[in-house]
Amino acid sequence: MIGASGTRASGSRLIAYVRKIVPSGWPADATGGGMLDPGDAGLDAAVPATALLEANISSGDRSRVGRLLAVTSSAVRVRFAPSPTGMFHVGNARSLLFNWVLARQSGGTMVLRIEDTDAARNRPEWVQGILDAMAWLGVGPNDYEGPLFQSDYAQHHRDAIDRLLAAGLAYYCDCVRAEVIARTGSEHKGYDGFCRGRSLAAGDGRAVRFRTPDDGATIVEDLVRGKPTFENALIEDFVIARGDGSPVFLLANVVDDMATGITHVIRAEEHLPNAPKQQLLWEALGAQPPVWAHVPILVNEKRQKLSKRRDRVALEDFRAEGYLPDAMRNYLMLLGWALSGDREIVPWDDIVAEFRLADVIPSPAFFDVQKLRAFNGEYIRAMPVSAFIGACQPWLRGEATPWRPEAYDENAFAAVAELAQTRIAVLSEIVPMVDFLFLDGPPVDDAAWAKAMTTVAPTILSAVLEAFASVEWRAEALKAVLEEIGAQRGLKLGKAQAPVRVAVTGRTVGLPLFESLEILGRERTLARLRAALDRLS
């Protein structure tokens, strides 16, 4: 991976653009020290990045892409680099999909790297949670290289820090924050470079800082944002290793990307402020920086950045509620990008074919749960009934159901499935839709009871009870009987059926009533009508 000092991985095409870049403003002696080869991993994919970039040209933006073409000539390698934090954020899911689609389109490779160096918050089951969430979205083990683990690259991180120190591009610092504030007179100015010239040796508690150039600018070539430009003078000498010697995210992230030959870094906008610092590290370590793409942040209906404390953001929660993976990934791909025309819900293959990273807009994207819900309803209605029945099973069977597990009747469910399919937007809603079929009695809902059991209810229920005892047990016949009973009292069908619906199903809304009664059966229906009358008297 990272070559020994001075050696280069022979035959690596990446070597062609490994160049030693010392931005203006660095001390003249900063050119010493070894270079790092950016890696020799997996460079056998055949499709050149140029093809990808041409495919991603936005109209009217050829000059920018032309420049990117000039420096990019190897196979596309992207990465998805989540931290195991206990849940899979929908923003992460969107980044995953953008990376994956780009790798797909280019015949390139996506690397999965678990950024597990924060040992305090790192559990094996959380790594499994990442893999499971990815698989749920349709990104399985054959779709990526890895998982690699950042912790396995610790020696590479140390080597990189040592090389930067040896090259005079990094130095030790023993300042504490209060001292820096006392010197600069501000909490906001950042580090003042105090230790640049002190030539401190390594020592307990001494951090390592990267020496940023004094002038010039760092231009981040970003496929989504154009050319964000950062004045080097405003980039403080940032920490790359903590006082205990451990590397910080900025450094580890770059070294891992270099070691695995990453050509395109597609990630959330939150990381944009890191990009100039990381680009300086790429250059200082002797490698061509990747092409960047910082995709827009996700915001809620108040235009606030999604927060896991305030908003629903865990993919696992949506999955548990009965969102379909196809609906979820369709929706996620449209956060920051749009299909042409008025199309929104389209087959996945169409999205893979049509997605253009360069057409992603940089402004914040509204993560609209109501719209996602509507998407999901569309996907549910588009399922074959048999698939719908299968998809509902996790909510219908097992110990978590409100009915006794043995009370579930698959024939009864199959009989109402098609009616239910058009009436729910997430699969968990199937439970209140059909629970009356499997519970011993109707579910208790006092509000529904109070609404439906008006003064006329007892006489309707009595008449229905009597008529239903002998009527042909078919939906049309049941409906005709109830219509007649209502008409005799000057009530339309809707009014007349309300107490019957609540008496039998417990709810004011649900499946078509008479089909429900037909499937529930005469005996249970009559028992529930009798019980309601008892309660009313």
Ligand SMILES: [Zn+2]
């Ligand atoms: Zn210092």
